Amino acid sequence: MTAPKPLKRKAGRIDDLASSSGGTSLAADAFKRMSRSPVAITGAVITVLFVLLAIFSPFLAPKNPYIPYDELRATLRPDSIPGPMPGFVLGSDQNGYDFFSRLLVGSQQTLIVGVCATLIGVAVGMVIGGLSGATGGWVDTLLMRFTDILLAIPSLLLAISIAALFAHGTQWTVIVAVAVVNVPIFARLLRGAMLAQRSSDHVLAATALGVRRRTIVFRHMLPNSMGPVIVQATLTLATAIIDAAALSFLGLGDSDPSRAEWGLMLGKSQSYLDVKPELAFYPAIAIILVALGFTLLGESLREALDPKNRR
Amino acid sequence: MLRFIIRRLLQVIPTLLVLSILVFAWLRLLPGGPAGALLGDKATPAKIADMNRILGLDQPIFVQYFKFLGRVLTGDFGSSLASGDSVLAEIGRRFPATIELSVCALVLAVAFGIPLGYLAARYHGRFLDNATVMTTLVGVAVPVFFLGVLLKYVFAQKLGILPPSGRQDVTIDATHLTGFFVLDGVLTGEFDASWDAIKHLILPAIALGSIPFAVIVRITRASVLDVQQEDFVRTAESKGLTTTVIRQRHILRNALLPVSTTIGLQTGLLLAGAVLTETVFNWQGLGSLMSEGIARRDYPRLQALLLLAALVYVIVNLLVDISYAIIDPRMRVR
Numbered sequence: 001m002t003a004p005k006p007l008k009r010k011a012g013r014i015d016d017l018a019s020s021s022g023g024t025s026l027a028a029d030a031f032k033r034m035s036r037s038p039v040a041i042t043g044a045v046i047t048v049l050f051v052l053l054a055i056f057s058p059f060l061a062p063k064n065p066y067i068p069y070d071e072l073r074a075t076l077r078p079d080s081i082p083g084p085m086p087g088f089v090l091g092s093d094q095n096g097y098d099f100f101s102r103l104l105v106g107s108q109q110t111l112i113v114g115v116c117a118t119l120i121g122v123a124v125g126m127v128i129g130g131l132s133g134a135t136g137g138w139v140d141t142l143l144m145r146f147t148d149i150l151l152a153i154p155s156l157l158l159a160i161s162i163a164a165l166f167a168h169g170t171q172w173t174v175i176v177a178v179a180v181v182n183v184p185i186f187a188r189l190l191r192g193a194m195l196a197q198r199s200s201d202h203v204l205a206a207t208a209l210g211v212r213r214r215t216i217v218f219r220h221m222l223p224n225s226m227g228p229v230i231v232q233a234t235l236t237l238a239t240a241i242i243d244a245a246a247l248s249f250l251g252l253g254d255s256d257p258s259r260a261e262w263g264l265m266l267g268k269s270q271s272y273l274d275v276k277p278e279l280a281f282y283p284a285i286a287i288i289l290v291a292l293g294f295t296l297l298g299e300s301l302r303e304a305l306d307p308k309n310r311r
Numbered sequence: 312m313l314r315f316i317i318r319r320l321l322q323v324i325p326t327l328l329v330l331s332i333l334v335f336a337w338l339r340l341l342p343g344g345p346a347g348a349l350l351g352d353k354a355t356p357a358k359i360a361d362m363n364r365i366l367g368l369d370q371p372i373f374v375q376y377f378k379f380l381g382r383v384l385t386g387d388f389g390s391s392l393a394s395g396d397s398v399l400a401e402i403g404r405r406f407p408a409t410i411e412l413s414v415c416a417l418v419l420a421v422a423f424g425i426p427l428g429y430l431a432a433r434y435h436g437r438f439l440d441n442a443t444v445m446t447t448l449v450g451v452a453v454p455v456f457f458l459g460v461l462l463k464y465v466f467a468q469k470l471g472i473l474p475p476s477g478r479q480d481v482t483i484d485a486t487h488l489t490g491f492f493v494l495d496g497v498l499t500g501e502f503d504a505s506w507d508a509i510k511h512l513i514l515p516a517i518a519l520g521s522i523p524f525a526v527i528v529r530i531t532r533a534s535v536l537d538v539q540q541e542d543f544v545r546t547a548e549s550k551g552l553t554t555t556v557i558r559q560r561h562i563l564r565n566a567l568l569p570v571s572t573t574i575g576l577q578t579g580l581l582l583a584g585a586v587l588t589e590t591v592f593n594w595q596g597l598g599s600l601m602s603e604g605i606a607r608r609d610y611p612r613l614q615a616l617l618l619l620a621a622l623v624y625v626i627v628n629l630l631v632d633i634s635y636a637i638i639d640p641r642m643r644v645r
Contacts, residue, residue: 149329152628153621156583157601161617164605165340242454246587249456250602266457270591273464284457291452299448 030304040300046293053104054111061101063088066258068096081276093265093279094272095257102260103282109261110241110290113175117240120179122233125186132187133194133225134217144191147184155181159243163252171254171261174244181243182236189232193225200224227305234298238291245287262287315636323625330621334614335379388615393607398615401600407490408478409596412589413581415512416520421574424524428531428570429563435536443528450525455584459518459591466514476593479508519588523577530573534566541565568639575631579624 034040053060063069072092075082083091089100132143150158163169163177197203198221206216245263247253253264262283269279363369370378382388388398431443467475474480479492486499493512496505538544539562547557582598589598597616604612 145325145329149326149333152326152330152625153617154579154583154624156586157617157620160586160601160605161337161613164608164610164613165337238452242452245454246456249454249587250590251606266454270460273460274468277464280457280460284454284461287454287457288449288452292449295448295452 030301034300034304037300037304039296040304043293043296043298043300046289047297050107050290050293051111054107057104057106057108061098061104063098063101065098065101065105065260069098072096072098079275081272081279083276090278090282091276094269094276097258097260099279099282102265103262103286106260106262106265106283106286107290109171109259110244110263110287113171113178113244113261113263114237114241117175117178117244118182118233118236120175121182121236121240122186122229124179125183126190126229128183129187129190130194130217130222133191133198134213134221136198140191143187147187150180150184151188156243156246159247160250160252163247169247169252169255171259174247174253174263177247177252178240178243182240185236186229186232189228190225193228194221197221197224228302231298231302231305234294234301238294238298241287241294242291312636316633319629319632323629326625327622330625331380331383331618332376334618334621335376337617338610338614383618388618389611391604391612392609393603393612398612401612402597402615402619404490405595405597405600408492408594409585409589409598411491411493412512412515412519412594412596413578413585415516416581416584417523417574417577419516419520420522420524420527420577424527425531425567425570428528429535429566431528431532432535432539433558440532443532447525447528450521453521455518455522456587456591458521459515459588462514462518463591473514474511475514478511478595479504480511483507515588515592515594518591519581519584522580522584523574526573526577526580527570531566531570534569535562538562538566568635572631572635575627575634578627582620582623 034044069088069092071085072082072088073096076092076096081092081094082088085091088098090103091099093099093102128143128147132140153161159177159181162180163173166173203216203220206220211220241263244253244261245266248261248264248267249270250267253267254261257268265283266280266287269276269283272279360369386399390396391398391401394401427443431440434440463475466473483504486501487495488498489495492508493505496502496508544557544561547561552561585596585598586601587598588594589596590602593599597619601613601616603609604616
């Protein structure tokens with residue numbers, strides 16, 4: 001039996017052909033359509049500005065955001081928090097830190113929380129969903145039953161119950177709690193996309209040509225199933241930041257007062273609403289803008305990647 | 312039909328069983344185990360061993376689990392660490408408040424969401440449509456607790472039109488028969504008490520309703536847009552039916568099918584949102600019971616609330632599936 005060998009080589013060549021095929025690919029086409037959509041551009045601009053701010057904020061911050069200042073503390077009272085004064089653009093926060101610098105640096109921590117929670121959720125979800133979609137049978141049944149049960153608990157309640165397991169909250173408590181909530185969502189999504197691929201013509205053709213199963217899964221099924229995962233990941237960045245803020249609001253966030261993260265700043269400033277509402281409003285506006293940016297980008301990605309909209 | 316319902320009911324049992332295992336395991340994941348959590352900072356190895364014996368934690372894990380299951384099935388969730396009361400009694404006391412709030416939130420969301428979604432689809436691509444889509448996108452981006460805080464700040468603190476927190480003014484001496492404050496007032500004839508309860512309800516209901524509202528608008532809009540292009544609508548138009556008849560009988564009725572499913576699925580969001588909204592408005596319901604439980608790490612209470620939330624969610628989904636099967640016969644075969 002020498003037949004399978006040349007067949008395998010042939011399959012390799014077909015793979016090369018597929019990846020270097022001319023014409024517009026779905027991705028290039030989607031990019032072209034997105035660059036013409038004002039919604040997509042708005043989302044992209046907000047996202048890019050946010051990421052740039054997150055990267056460069058430590059250099060932009062005029063003061064050290066992690067230490068309290070005596071000038072601010074001198075006039076800090078429970079019923080009056082100092083407003084703008086020379087050197088301190090937005091004045092003090094409730095602990096005598098420079099509010100403006102903390103707002104700037106907060107972008108970085110917020111991005112870290114959002115990205116880490118999303119990436120962990122995507123990674124674990126993809127392993128579960130990929131395994132499920134690629135193998136089928138009892139593995140699939142078992143894994144999907146498990147995700148069903150995780151989905152049966154309302155997401156925020158699940159996040160709360162995970163975060164509540166830790167006696168003292170840290171940033172990682174929040175990240176892990178938000179990530180776990182997203183695992184079943186991504187697992188379901190990838191499994192669904194891969195199941196659709198499994199019965200598609202190009203997978204059938206590859207199987208008929210004798211391509212190894214691993215190659216089919218990793219080179220044919222997985223890349224073609226990534227579209228919905230990328231869209232959902234973009235949308236999840238927004239919800240992850242909002243959910244992290246909710247956990248902080250409930251007192252499950254980082255207990256370190258010097259930590260500057262928008263959700264945490266918003267959560268901890270609730271009791272000072274009468275005294276200085278900006279302490280809550282500015283981080284909230286920042287979160288809303290960033291969440292909106294990711295949502296707009298995700299929604300327009302979804303529309304652009306939808307083959308139904310292709311002309 | 313009956314067969315479908317029975318099959319669907321049977322599917323719920325394994326889900327609930329595994330859920331109970333998860334919740335059981337959850338308590339055992341605690342740092343220092345349940346005994347350590349109960350004793351808190353006072354925990355010494357000897358005290359933990361004592362407590363483990365009292366709690367039955369020195370027995371084999373399977374024995375523990377079946378004992379736990381037995382207690383849960385008889386409604387015994389233990390007593391709250393914070394108040395010492397039975398957890399079930401606490402939940403019973405707070406239950407009506409959350410139902411009152413959630414129902415109001417859902418009614419608001421449906422009453423405004425469906426018409427707005429329908430109008431957006433009808434004026435597709437025009438200003439109203441774009442404004443609606445933008446509003447729902449912004450609505451999703453606003454953290455629900457911040458919306459609550461904002462409403463409270465503007466309407467209670469700055470304008471002083473509506474009360475900032477609580478369910479009823481403390482100076483009102485109202486009789487409470489059912490625990491539903493609005494209903495109580497109507498039943499006893501104390502209409503001023505009802506009116507006061509309604510005033511207290513408005514802000515939290517708007518805040519909580521904002522989540523299902525955005526979803527309902529989007530689904531209604533998408534669904535109406537879909538149905539508008541169906542063949543039967545074109546047929547109805549070519550038959551010469553009036554636009555009103557087509558809109559009411561052919562488009563709206565068919566478009567509302569997916570919307571009704573979505574409304575059912577919103578209960579999960581409402582339960583989670585209630586934790587945040589009730590905390591902001593100091594609303595004495597299950598949500599604030601939970602957030603108080605979080606602050607004190609009151610695990611028996613959290614465990615019971617978690618199981619209850621999942622149970623409600625599973626049952627509502629079951630009811631949605633069944634009602635869907637009644638409306639749409641195609642669903643029964645799946």
